[in-house]
Amino acid sequence: MGKKYVDAETAAAIDVALMRFTEHGWLLEQLMELAGLAVADVLDAEMLFIKGKEDAEEEERPRRRILFLCGPGNNGGDGLVAAKHLSLRGFDVDIWHPKLNIALGGALSGGCWKNEKLFTGLYYSCKAAGCRFLRDGQLDLLVDGDGEPDFEKPKLLEYRVVVDALFGFSFKGEPREPYKQVLIAVSRIRMVKTKDRTTVLSVDIPSGDDVNEGPTQYSIHPDALVSLTAPKKCVLQRARLFLKAHDAASSDLSHLAEIISSCRHYLGGRFISAKLVEQFKERADLKHWKDTFDQVKMRSPQYVDLGRVGDIVADDLDDGGNKE
Numbered sequence: 642m643g644k645k646y647v648d649a650e651t652a653a654a655i656d657v658a659l660m661r662f663t664e665h666g667w668l669l670e671q672l673m674e675l676a677g678l679a680v681a682d683v684l685d686a687e688m689l690f691i692k693g694k695e696d697a698e699e700e701e702r703p704r705r706r707i708l709f710l711c712g713p714g715n716n717g718g719d720g721l722v723a724a725k726h727l728s729l730r731g732f733d734v735d736i737w738h739p740k741l742n743i744a745l746g747g748a749l750s751g752g753c754w755k756n757e758k759l760f761t762g763l764y765y766s767c768k769a770a771g772c773r774f775l776r777d778g779q780l781d782l783l784v785d786g787d788g789e790p791d792f793e794k795p796k797l798l799e800y801r802v803v804v805d806a807l808f809g810f811s812f813k814g815e816p817r818e819p820y821k822q823v824l825i826a827v828s829r830i831r832m833v834k835t836k837d838r839t840t841v842l843s844v845d846i847p848s849g850d851d852v853n854e855g856p857t858q859y860s861i862h863p864d865a866l867v868s869l870t871a872p873k874k875c876v877l878q879r880a881r882l883f884l885k886a887h888d889a890a891s892s893d894l895s896h897l898a899e900i901i902s903s904c905r906h907y908l909g910g911r912f913i914s915a916k917l918v919e920q921f922k923e924r925a926d927l928k929h930w931k932d933t934f935d936q937v938k939m940r941s942p943q944y945v946d947l948g949r950v951g952d953i954v955a956d957d958l959d960d961g962g963n964k965e
């Protein structure tokens with residue numbers, strides 16, 4: 642019973658199995674393209690929640706600006722794919738990807754980045770789609786809505802949406818720079834109380850979370866999360882934290898509870914076959930997520946809307962899912 646939420650080790654093993662040539666035969670490029678496409682589709686749908694998109698009049702265009710924060714691994718690659726698709730759909734897309742900046746500057750050449758060719762290709766397709774890459778130091782991390790918009794050095798709050806594609810299921814330990822300062826800045830966005838503040842969307846894992854243990858002091862608390870293949874344990878830990886914080890007397894904790902529970906949760910990356918379910922049945926309940934996708938077959942091929950993280954808790958408490 643249980644095991645619906647997968648741990649870091651199982652998520653990595655599923656990834657390896659999917660890409661084993663004679664087993665499931667997926668290529669990383671294929672998985673990443675579909676994962677990134679799901680993120681783009683979710684964001685497009687999310688825009689209906691986010692006021693200001695409806696008519697794309699010229700004066701509204703800054704409201705359609707999206708910033709992608711991309712980390713050094715494949716989570717960052719999902720971000721690049723989603724950025725490309727959204728730019729092709731008419732959004733103004735900026736990308737912060739420090740590892741690509743270093744690679745393109747020549748410092749990472751010589752084969753020390755296994756997927757350099759894939760990422761360099763993504764760089765050029767993002768550029769061709771109209772995305773702008775921010776140079777080092779070009780992003781103003783102050784979470785301060787005042788002052789004139791500065792196209793050359795945009796502030797986080799000038800974006801309508803910030804996409805957190807910093808870290809996925811291989812994140813470990815305390816974040817290193819330059820990512821640490823960015824995590825701290827983005828986590829502050831949720832504290833801004835203005836009506837149309839920047840929306841934060843996380844890819845696969847809210848960055849800063851310990852994949853198995855859940856939120857840490859560096860965690861981003863997104864408005865929306867797109868889990869890929871199957872939600873990870875940190876989502877369940879968030880749900881547990883929500884219940885604990887919800888019952889607490891302190892107003893800070895109840896604010897945190899509200900933030901966690903209101904996060905909208907989606908599932909993308911439809912890669913689960915009956916064979917994969919069978920292969921991993923001792924470690925994970927992938928059948929549950931395969932069925933979840935199967936139920937919505939034709940309506941949204943790229944993703945499923947799972948409701949709010951707070952709602953998932955209630956379901957899981959009912960069926961005892963993942964209780965150790």
Ligand SMILES: NC(=O)C1=CN([C@@H]2O[C@H](COP(=O)(O)OP(=O)(O)OC[C@H]3O[C@@H](n4cnc5c(N)ncnc54)[C@H](O)[C@@H]3O)[C@@H](O)[C@H]2O)[C@@H](O)CC1
Binds near residue numbers: 676716719814869
């Ligand atoms: N099976 C799936 O559903 C798919 C997963 N994909 C994505 O791939 C992700 C996993 O990719 P990766 O294994 O490359 O891992 P991540 O993208 O999680 O990141 C690994 C990178 O982060 C660095 N890192 C780890 N801890 C750090 C720390 N504390 N401070 C700074 N840097 C740190 C590592 O050195 C490595 O460069 C998933 O979360 C998902 O987003 C997709 O690309 C393809 C499909």
